[in-house]
Amino acid sequence: MSKLEAVGIITEYNPFHNGHLHQLNVIKEKAPTACIVVVMSGNFLQRGEPACLDKWTRAKEALANGVDLIIELPPQACIQPADRFAFNGVNGLASLGVDYLVFGAEHAEYDFMNYASQVQGLKGEFKKYNQSYAASIQAAITQALGHELAEPNDLLALAYAKANLKLGSPLKLQPIQRIQAGYHELALKAGQQIASASAIRSNYQQGRLAELRTYVPHETYVDLSDNSLVFWDDFWPFLRYKLLTTTPKELANIYGMAEGIEYRLVQKANELAHGSSFDDWLHAVKTKRFTYTRLARLAIAMLLNLQTEDITSYNEAPYFRLLGFTKRGQEYLNAKKKQFTYPLVTKVTQKDAKGPLAVDYRVGKLYQSLTGKEQDLKKAPLRIF
Structure with a gap:
């Protein structure tokens, strides 16, 4: 070489x-x-x-x-x-x-x-x-x-x-x-x-x-x-706030949204008990069509407000x-x-x-x-x- x-x-x-x-x-x-x-x-x-x-x-x-x-x-x-x-x-x-x-x-x-x-x-x-x-x-x-x-x-x-x-x-x-x-x-x-x-x-x-x-x-x-290592639960309060204060219609332009999944994401966030974790929400929104990895990636896109036009x-x-x-x-x-x-x-x-x-x-x-x-x-x- x-x-x-x-x-x-x-x-x-x-x-x-x-x-x-x-x-x-x-x-x-x-x-x-x-x-x-x-x-x-x-x-x-x-x-x-x-x-x-x-x-x-x-x-x-x-x-x-x-x-x-x-x-x-x-x-x-x-x-x-x-x-x-x-x-x-x-x-x-x-x-x-x-x-x-x-x-x-x-x-x-x-x-x-x-x-x-x-x-x-x-x-x-x-x-x-x-x-x-x-x-x-x-x-x-x-x-x-x-x-x-x-x-x-x-x-x-x-x-x-x-x-x-x-x-x-x-x-x-x-x-x-x-x-x-x-x-x-x-x-x-x-x-x-x-x-x-x-x-x-x-x-x-x-x-x-x-x-x-x-x-x-x-x-x-x-x-x-x-250093204190960073994990999903550290960001969960930010994401939960977004889910509780944003309508499904407002989430529709987030990169990766499909098949109306935004309605389920918001619904399950509202139904979660006090003190629930990111994993609790992820398991609640899981469907046969959406893998955990796909949902986690979608969660990151929401957290970062990553729009389809950004991609x-x-x-x-x-x-x-x-x-x-x-x-x-x-x-x-x-x-x-x-x-x-x-x-x-x-x-x-x-x-x-x-x-x-x-x-x-x-x-x-x-x-x-x-x-x-x-x-x-x-x-x-x-x-x-």
Whole structure:
């Protein structure tokens, strides 16, 4: 590989843990001179939840552990169903001139680009009112491939491959075998050093901070010790207030609203007992047509007042945010920046906050209301040399 060749990762780092470090070490072993470019979700994530630590803290952890260049995927691009999230991430890496996309997979031996060619354009049969869209698509994929593709990282890998194919295959895809911990596993396994991000967050909530030292790099452990992590229940009072003071008609333009679900969302919020949690509301509004993840993502869209027109505007004029870089990342920026397809925002001014970056700014302010940490104004990209 040449000095300026780049390897890309699409991720959340929620938080950065030893599994992520393993992935970076594998990349460095195979491509020691390549620039590692990460496109990372910001303060709210694809599956409909707030990030446990703010984007700057997570970016710092990544840069300290081997990432060279870290870019934020704006909220309009990451609070999306898997296929659209994957497309925005792949499009971002391609626009930055990245050569390879590396990702974890439960079955790294699968030829995901071949699978993508077999399922590209599948719509599923979304006619039964007792079946979710996700279940319909899953059934169609299984039929097309001749076997089930059900593990979460495998499904996301397929979404990356479909996006890459749609864009003309600008990236070479390289799966890495996921090891030790499954995506949804909540236990910390003795004798191992890798746990899922879900397990790390869950054990933090149970007050087992000291036990997490084995499963995260030093920088992450310090951040877990020094910060109060953010979870959905921290934002639930904001969302419940919105649901209690907004009519279904006013919610109709929120991105992702469909089939009149806004009436049920408001109704169930009004019926909840005092002291009810976000999960209580989520279980109350659940239907066979709407998965928990889809409802959680819709809840984030309501919380952020994310309108359909906000998504349309972003799709028409994509941009990305520069969060930080190392010396190698700076060299890559200097060599490639004139070739970037889309704007790479390095700072947010008051004018930006009232104009093209209005969504980013209000999203940052909402997150800041819990942490007290500025997310946009007067924030410069991190430099770790």
